[in-house]
Amino acid sequence: MLDQDSLDLLFDSIKRFLQERYGFADYQRISDSELGWSQEMWQEFVSMGWLGLTVPEEDGGLGATAAQCLDLFEHAGGALVLEPLLPTLLIAGEVVRTVRHATTRKMLANGVIGGDVRMSLVPRQVEAVCTCSVIANGDGFHLKGRFPAVLGGANATHFVVSAQLGDEFAMFLVPKANTGVEVEPVRLIDGRWGATLNIDSIMEAEALLPIDARGGQRLEDLVAAGCVAEAAGVLKRALNTSIEYLKLRKQFGQPLSSLQVVQHAMAEVYVVSEQMRSLVKAVSEGLEGPDSTYLVSAAKAYLGIAGYRAVEKCIQFHGGMGITEEYPIGHYYKRLLVLGAACGSASGHLQRMAFRIRSETR
Amino acid sequence: MRYRYSPELEEFRHEVRCFIREKLPSSLARKTRRYEHLAKEDVQLWHSILAAHGWSASHWPKEYGGPGWSPVERYLFDEECALADAPPLSPFGLALVGPVIYTFGSDSQRQHYLPKIRNGQHWWCQGYSEPDAGSDLVALKTKAVLEGSEYIITGQKTWSTDAHLADYMICLARTRGEGKPQASLSLFIIDMQAEGVTVRPIETIDHGHSVNEVFLDGVRVPASALVGEENQGWTYAKFLLGNERTHNAQVQRSRRDWQLLCDMLKQLRCGAGCLIDEPSFGRAIAELDVLLIALEASVKRVLEDQVRGREPGTEASILKLEGSELQQAITNLAVRALEEVSGPLSFDLITEHIGLEGPCADYAAGVAERHLFRRSVSIYAGANEIQKNIIAKSVLGM
Ligand SMILES: Cc1cc2nc3c(=O)[nH]c(=O)nc-3n(C[C@H](O)[C@H](O)[C@H](O)COP(=O)(O)OP(=O)(O)OC[C@H]3O[C@@H](n4cnc5c(N)ncnc54)[C@H](O)[C@@H]3O)c2cc1C
Numbered sequence: 001m002l003d004q005d006s007l008d009l010l011f012d013s014i015k016r017f018l019q020e021r022y023g024f025a026d027y028q029r030i031s032d033s034e035l036g037w038s039q040e041m042w043q044e045f046v047s048m049g050w051l052g053l054t055v056p057e058e059d060g061g062l063g064a065t066a067a068q069c070l071d072l073f074e075h076a077g078g079a080l081v082l083e084p085l086l087p088t089l090l091i092a093g094e095v096v097r098t099v100r101h102a103t104t105r106k107m108l109a110n111g112v113i114g115g116d117v118r119m120s121l122v123p124r125q126v127e128a129v130c131t132c133s134v135i136a137n138g139d140g141f142h143l144k145g146r147f148p149a150v151l152g153g154a155n156a157t158h159f160v161v162s163a164q165l166g167d168e169f170a171m172f173l174v175p176k177a178n179t180g181v182e183v184e185p186v187r188l189i190d191g192r193w194g195a196t197l198n199i200d201s202i203m204e205a206e207a208l209l210p211i212d213a214r215g216g217q218r219l220e221d222l223v224a225a226g227c228v229a230e231a232a233g234v235l236k237r238a239l240n241t242s243i244e245y246l247k248l249r250k251q252f253g254q255p256l257s258s259l260q261v262v263q264h265a266m267a268e269v270y271v272v273s274e275q276m277r278s279l280v281k282a283v284s285e286g287l288e289g290p291d292s293t294y295l296v297s298a299a300k301a302y303l304g305i306a307g308y309r310a311v312e313k314c315i316q317f318h319g320g321m322g323i324t325e326e327y328p329i330g331h332y333y334k335r336l337l338v339l340g341a342a343c344g345s346a347s348g349h350l351q352r353m354a355f356r357i358r359s360e361t362r
Numbered sequence: 363m364r365y366r367y368s369p370e371l372e373e374f375r376h377e378v379r380c381f382i383r384e385k386l387p388s389s390l391a392r393k394t395r396r397y398e399h400l401a402k403e404d405v406q407l408w409h410s411i412l413a414a415h416g417w418s419a420s421h422w423p424k425e426y427g428g429p430g431w432s433p434v435e436r437y438l439f440d441e442e443c444a445l446a447d448a449p450p451l452s453p454f455g456l457a458l459v460g461p462v463i464y465t466f467g468s469d470s471q472r473q474h475y476l477p478k479i480r481n482g483q484h485w486w487c488q489g490y491s492e493p494d495a496g497s498d499l500v501a502l503k504t505k506a507v508l509e510g511s512e513y514i515i516t517g518q519k520t521w522s523t524d525a526h527l528a529d530y531m532i533c534l535a536r537t538r539g540e541g542k543p544q545a546s547l548s549l550f551i552i553d554m555q556a557e558g559v560t561v562r563p564i565e566t567i568d569h570g571h572s573v574n575e576v577f578l579d580g581v582r583v584p585a586s587a588l589v590g591e592e593n594q595g596w597t598y599a600k601f602l603l604g605n606e607r608t609h610n611a612q613v614q615r616s617r618r619d620w621q622l623l624c625d626m627l628k629q630l631r632c633g634a635g636c637l638i639d640e641p642s643f644g645r646a647i648a649e650l651d652v653l654l655i656a657l658e659a660s661v662k663r664v665l666e667d668q669v670r671g672r673e674p675g676t677e678a679s680i681l682k683l684e685g686s687e688l689q690q691a692i693t694n695l696a697v698r699a700l701e702e703v704s705g706p707l708s709f710d711l712i713t714e715h716i717g718l719e720g721p722c723a724d725y726a727a728g729v730a731e732r733h734l735f736r737r738s739v740s741i742y743a744g745a746n747e748i749q750k751n752i753i754a755k756s757v758l759g760m
Contacts, residue, residue: 123705148715149705189707189730196715251498261747304701315737319496319745320521320573323566323738330567334734337697338706345701347642 007068014050015075022079024328030082031191037082037155042115045083052113054093059109066090066222067284070229074280077230078237080328080335082192084152086230087120088112090222095119095160095173098209111157119173120156121223122147122197123343124216134163134170140204141165143172146197151223151342153195154185160209161199162216169213174199190335221296224343225283228299231307231339232280235273238332242266242314245321245329256317265313272310276302294356297349303339304346311336365658367438374435378442385411391447395622395724398732399570400449402485402527408449409482419456419480426464426472427480433668437614437661444614445621447721452524454486455479458602459532462549466590466598475530475551487528489519489552489576490599496521497748499534500543500596504578506535506550513588515550515581521742525561525574528554533578534599537592547595551587552578568734569709603744610743611685613657619692620650625722626696630703637699646695653691657684676757679749686739686746693733700729707733 021044030038045051053069055061069089076085092112099105111117132145143163150159159174159181174181180201186194211219243266246257256262279299286295311333315322322329340346367375386408393404412418420439422428431439443450460479463471478484495502504517515535525531530551537548552559558581564573590598624647627638637643661681664674674681700707704716707730713723740746754760 146715149708151706186708186710189709189734194706194708196712250494251496251501253498304698312737316740316746319741320491320738322741323735325565325567325569330734330737333737334567341701341706345698345705347640347698347702350642351640 004068007064010049010053010062011071011075013048014072017044017048018075018079018081022081024080024331027080027082027331036187036191036193037084042083045085046113046115050085051089051092051115054089055109055112056093056097059096059105061093061096061109061113063093065287066093066225067287070225070280070284073226073229074233074236074277077233077335077339080190080234080331084118084120084155084192086226087152087156087223088118090226091121091160091219092117092119094215094219094222095209098211098215099173099206100210101206104206108158117158118152118156119158119160120150120152120195121219122150122159122161123220123223124162132161132163134165134172136165137202140202141172141208142202143174144200147199148196149186149188149194149341150197151188151194151338152192153183153197154193156183156195159197159199160219165208169216171209171211171216171219172203172207173209174201174203174207178203188338190331190338192338217293220343221287221292224296224300225280225287227339227342228276228283228296228303229280231303231336232273232276234332234336234339235269235276235307235310238311238314238329238336239266239269239273241328241332242269242317245318249319262317265317269310269313272306276307294353297344297353300340300344301346301349301353303336304341304349307336308333308340365662367434371434371438375438375442378439379446381415381417382442382446382448385415386446386448390449391721392724394447394449395721396728398568398728398735399572405449405452406482409451412451413481418451418482419460421457422460422464422480426460426476433665434662437665441614441617444618447618450615451482452485454488454524454528454532455484458488459486459530462532462589462598462602465601466549466594468586470586471551471589484529485524485527487522487525487531487554487574487576488602489522489525489531489533489578491521492518493520497745499599500547502534502536502547504533504535506537506548508537508585511585512582513550513585515552515578515583517578519576519578521564521573522561522576523572523574525554525576526563526571530554531559531576532589532602534595537595541593544596545593547599548592549589549595549598550583551589552581552583556581556583558582566735567737568731570731570735610739611657611661611681612689612739613654613661613681613685616685616688616692617654617658619689619696619725620647620654622722622725623647623650623692623696623699625720626718626726627699629718629720629722630699631717632703637702643695643699646698650688650691650695653684653688657681657688660684676753679744679752682743683746683749683753689739690736693729693736696726696729697733700726 052061053064057063096109108117134141134143157176161174162171178201182198184196186196188194246262247255249256283295283299286292314329318329321327390404409418416429419428420436424430463475492502506513506515533550533552534547536546538546558579560577562575563571627643628636630637632640664677709730711727713726718726
């Protein structure tokens with residue numbers, strides 16, 4: 001496993017790179033481009049070794065844990081990075097680790113490190129509108145399902161899909177290239193590409209990953225933790241942008257930042273932004289523990305309640321500027337809304353927490 | 363729950379309802395549910411249908427071509443329009459400029475402008491705000507200098523809604539350099555086709571285009587373009603803002619949004635039932651109804667005062683505050699519902715995919731757009747913090 005010092009060094013370079021090369025203007029240019037993300041930028045990420053972060057060392061990666069990578073997502077969130085780091089980076093390592101077939105494993109590991117394999121996780125959270133069935137078919141399986149709003153879905157080369165196989169939980173790695181895998185790209189409000197996935201496909205036996213229900217839950221927790229970390233970065237940047245703006249903007253002969261209502265509002269946003277960062281830390285420390293799912297739910301719910309409200313306040317105090325596409329603050333809000341809803345919304349997570357609390361006291 | 367009015371008023375409501383049912387094209391109703399920003403042709407179509415029946419300038423007195431309704435009748439008319447998803451008419455000519463012109467304008471202005479506002483031929487925009495004069499509107503810098511029989515107007519306006527569609531702007535400009543800043547403003551009518559007028563679009567976070575920057579570069583207008591008296595512009599503008607704030611309560615539209623949201627929650631599946639069975643959603647929709655009932659009651663109090671001849675004062679601030687927060691609270695819940703069943707929001711939600719049908723499906727398809735643009739309802743027409751300042755100062759004497 002990578003030692004913390006080398007990791008810190010890498011994160012410093014990532015932070016610097018994003019500061020220099022991924023400013024708001026770069027984000028806007030990339031977002032407005034036809035593709036909606038930048039392949040050149042992606043290649044830069046690859047050449048700096050980011051994509052191999054979680055790939056095991058024996059497969060040529062850096063072997064970092066997902067928890068160790070959350071810092072990266074804070075930086076990426078703050079910069080509003082549009083490239084599909086989020087699902088891939090967090091789950092690729094775990095998935096590669098489980099693949100038994102040596103050639104497949106090598107191909108996947110190299111692909112991830114080189115940026116050509118991008119994985120997306122289909123969360124079970126959206127079960128209300130997911131339909132999914134799987135049956136054994138000779139040596140392989142017949143997977144059938146519809147999955148809306150899959151984060152990173154439009155750019156993914158592989159989908160990690162969970163399904164019920166008889167009474168058993170099953171998880172499949174479905175290559176996009178398989179016949180019967182249909183990807184309908186959906187542009188999310190933050191400019192990133194998700195997808196609705198239609199699968200009606202016969203898959204080989206090796207598509208079934210040796211991941212049990214707990215392992216499946218863990219993958220979802222990882223992606224949700226990534227969302228929370230990105231959100232913490234977004235919140236911090238939203239706060240800083242607002243403070244800068246409020247110090248410059250004058251009405252009634254004084255800077256808005258000198259008004260007490262404004263000061264209090266920004267103090268509240270600061271509190272939320274710091275709480276969010278604390279939650280990221282708690283999540284990253286708890287990811288290997290028994291309560292990781294519960295903790296991730298708490299952080300996700302906090303994001304969907306306090307986080308949204310905080311950036312709404314920032315918009316309010318920008319006045320008209322807050323609702324223009326030209327200013328960053330609205331983009332932070334849209335990114336936050338997407339992060340809040342991906343891998344389960346606040347109300348979904350609260351329900352699950354309530355369920356767990358009930359079952360414990362009994 | 364439905365509030366009961368006197369038999370005469372219920373009869374009136376029935377008449378309005380029948381008219382709308384017969385005349386409103388269903389495609390327009392669909393678009394109204396779906397789109398936050400409607401195309402000009404769509405709004406104009408409905409405007410002309412109402413105008414042909416004498417109902418477009420519903421708030422105007424009879425002598426200027428209004429139907430001469432009482433405040434309660436107007437309220438019911440607006441409510442019926444909202445409940446039927448009729449497109450909201452452009453408010454600038456009808457609700458803002460018209461009343462200013464018939465109250466303060468000259469006879470020739472009345473004859474020239476009022477009929478075309480009424481029949482929808484002329485579209486108006488409001489040029490008050492400037493880059494450095496938002497909440498502090500009095501600080502505006504646009505100048506109007508009298509030269510012979512013309513005023514020459516120079517400055518920059520911003521956030522002008524519909525300026526790109528408008529034939530005229532009602533423009534607040536400074537007509538003298540000294541004295542109290544409030545007492546040196548005048549109100550002008552500017553032809554948007556005049557030389558020196560440049561309109562530049564501002565894109566908003568919902569990817570819509572409704573607001574604009576307007577550059578006024580030595581625009582010449584005849585002296586007759588001045589509304590009322592010189593240096594009285596602030597009085598007129600305040601009158602206009604008062605109207606705007608009552609209008610911005612938008613309580614009838616919110617009632618309709620609430621109904622559509624309710625239907626959405628009843629259709630969206632969640633576990634074995636639907637979203638409305640889920641206690642947090644059931645309670646939330648009920649809480650919104652509480653706020654709606656209270657706001658409707660407040661609006662009615664203001665209307666009854668108006669019937670007794672008392673024009674709204676600071677109550678307008680209450681309505682603006684509560685009304686705008688309610689509009690936002692409704693889309694917040696709609697967003698929560700969509701997040702719960704279909705994950706991250708997109709501008710291109712395919713509602714069949716989440717099992718929605720009927721009117722609420724149109725509404726759901728526009729939720730992302732609407733939610734984002736609705737961040738602005740607590741900002742425009744006097745930001746909510748400013749309304750609170752007004753209440754604290756002029757009502758509470760603090
Ligand atoms: C969608 C939209 C449509 C609009 N349409 C029009 C139009 O058609 N015509 C037109 O003339 N204008 C229009 N406006 C402009 C609108 O009236 C202004 O945005 C509004 O007056 C606020 O001004 P500002 O944007 O400059 O914000 P600022 O004045 O810069 O205020 C920013 C924030 O600071 C707060 N603040 C400012 N001063 C104080 C204070 N003293 N105490 C406490 N808080 C304070 C405000 O409440 C706000 O939250 C529109 C605006 C929007 C967003």
